[in-house]
Amino acid sequence: MSQGRVIVIGAGVIGLTSAVRLLEANYDVTIVARDLPGDLTIEYASPWAGAHFRPLPVTNAAEALEQNLIRETYAEFEKLASSDPSSSVRIVPGIEYFDSPSKSYTDLKEEAGFCTWPEFRVLAQDELPGKGAGPIKWGATYRSWVLNSPVYLSWLQRQVELRGGRVIRHTLSAIPEAVFIASEQLKESQLEFVAVVNASGIGFGDPASFPSRGQFLLISNPCDATVSYQTADGEAFVIIPRPLSGGTLIGGTKEVNSWNPTPSEESTAGILENVAKMYPKLLTAPSNDPNGEPALHLLYPTVGRRPMRKGGLRLEKEISSIVLPQSGGFKSKTKELKIVHCYGAGGSGYKLSWGAARRVVELVGEP
Known part of the structure; x- marks a missing residue:
């Protein structure tokens, strides 16, 4: 039995991944998006992305939270690399080079997170380009993942559709509009929708x-x-x-x-x-x-x-309301609407996608 109807706004990597996880959690999911896999417009960032993993030091609480999402995603990509070659995900060596690395890279404390990734190793001087005599003075190697982003997005959309999800192409002016578009397409009452996931990339008028x-x-x-x-x-x-x-x-x-x-x-x-x-x-x-x-x-x-977004990824729940069509042409009614925001990941969308999607499912399920 379905847990309820959910709308996902956006078909970038975070929107599609969230839709997959919601479907796996037995929600009925409809994606409403301006851009879809196969499109190549400048505002649709996901197909252009250089999707790969590289570790980053953890220096504050926000980075620690993001690191947890990245670790969850890393584990999922390792599974995909071995279980589904059609996803395009592959495991390859990763290499870091620095002319002048900051202390957060070279001070390899385990709590900083940088040195705890699989197969992490600091390179010897004779392994660097120029063997340390050139501008590059420090390097490291680790196990990484890469993928072909246009192929992977199409793979994600296929996973959505195989699980019964629907995709509607529409350019939205505001979040509540998605409810009416989905309602009209599905011939369902607006009251049937339990949540909207805002995975729109830059949000709707967010000044950050x-x-x-x-x-x-x-x-x-x-x-x-x-x-x-x-x-x-x-x-x-x-x-x-x-x-x-x-x-x-x-x-x-x-x-x-x-x-x-x-x-x-x-x-x-x-x-x-x-x-x-x-x-x-x-x-x-x-x-x-x-x-x-x-x-x-x-x-x-x-x-x-x-x-991009000042403060980084917005991943939180908000209770808003939508104005329903007037009854009998007179008085309008409103309906509470649960909105789960998940946007503003900047260049980290692929790296944290599966971890963020799990959190989206949790927020949708909260009262």
């Missing part, structure tokens, strides 16, 4: 939300590890293989409050140059000329807007 433009490059060069590098001046570069013949994603930029929708040629050149220096083993000869000069082979640049 803001975009962060990210430019990455998709290259055809294969790679057998995911690599992260932070320079002394704070620039960061990543290499993320995309399984199932998805190429390799490299980049990228973090441009807060930038609304530029087009790729920058200057950024493209800088990413290619820095990644080639950081990880020269990535360079290969052209596929049509085995004796040609090794290089990075650009397929195309990508630009997406990460849904």
Whole structure:
């Protein structure tokens, strides 16, 4: 027997993952979303994401909470990597390089969380690019996961539909509108819905939300590890293989409050140059000329807007109300509406998705 009807707003990685977990908990689920897997619009951040795992130090309570969600998600991705290759999730080595790491990275106390991930090991100087004589002075390796984000999103939607969930494409102006859209489609009373999950990315008019433009490059060069590098001046570069013949994603930029929708040629050149220096083993000869000069082979640049939020992920329950249609054309009635907010994950959506989805189910079930 169903525990009740729930609407999920948004079909990004958090919305889809939450829908799967709600269906597994025996809720009747309808997704209402502007963008769906297969769409490639700049506001739909999930398909553009460089989805991979890299550990981060824990320095405060908010980071500790997020770390718990990330650990739950890590365990789920390990299961998927071994049980369902069609999900595109794969386990690969992860590598971190720093020119000048902060103490939170090098002071490897277990409570900081950074050094407790599977197969974590600090690299010896002769394992670093330039063997420690170049700009890179510190590195570590660990077991990581990667996935092909467009493939994975389609896989998630398939899991929703196989479990009986429905998907409605609609651009919403406000959260309560989702109830009326779902009600009309399902021919059900608005009173039937027990909760709405707001996994809309940036929320609805939340002043704490803001975009962060990210430019990455998709290259055809294969790679057998995911690599992260932070320079002394704070620039960061990543290499993320995309399984199932998805190429390799490299980049990228973090441009807060930038609304530029087009790729920058200057950024493209800088990413290619820095990644080639950081990880020269990535360079290969052209596929049509085995004796040609090794290089990075650009397929195309990508630009997406990460849904950032001051204070980080909003993961909480709110009791609101909606105005129901007037009875007999006269007096309006209202209905209490439970809203579970789960948005503003920024660049961490994939990393904490399964942990956040479990918490969404708990909040939906609370009185």
